[in-house]
């Protein structure tokens with residue numbers, strides 16, 4: 001089943017369901033925080049030298065769809081929000097490994113940290129991940145490629161999954177992406193989508209063309225990808241959320 005529908009405006013968010021695991025949020029109203037990315041772990045980037053208007057490393061990286069190297073890893077820029085789409089399911093299994101029996105695809109191990117805008121790690125943050133499979137299909141009957149976890153005492157997470165496939169939906173062809181819903185203890189909630197660099201190699205697809213054709217993509221939400229090593233990619237993405245929670 002395909003994703004994304006016109007009624008899901010960017011930044012839309014659902015209220016937590018009473019009695020659900022989301023009820024740990026203490027505030028009565030939830031503010032969606034649009035935010036900017038921390039894509040850590042990127043390699044050094046070449047800067048064009050002969051241009052009349054010199055291009056910065058950051059500009060070069062953005063234009064090439066590469067992750068932006070940040071020093072330090074968190075610079076306090078909030079991670080941008082994105083539409084939730086229609087295929088989020090609550091009450092997912094708590095797990096850090098989404099490669100369950102029957103899931104085939106190009107493996108990626110994602111790691112990162114959830115920070116507040118002051119670059120303080122946010123332990124106990126709930127992160128839901130959901131995505132389509134290697135054929136571009138979402139599991140709407142069960143919980144394949146869906147799961148939630150809580151960040152560690154250092155605010156970190158780790159997710160083993162596959163690179164999702166592109167698919168054709170109501171918003172046109174979607175570049176491969178992983179949906180995320182990040183709920184800090186006490187709020188707010190950040191819903192966004194994570195993308196893959198232009199030079200990603202998976203399923204024989206042209207990621208540069210797919211990224212360029214996607215009308216929803218936010219390059220600031222590009223995963224810093226390295227590898228593959230023995231067929232497994234390593235992905236890094238830090239979330240930065242403006243919050244008043246302690």
Ligand SMILES: [Fe+2]
Pocket residue numbers: 003004085174177179
């Ligand atoms: Fe999607």
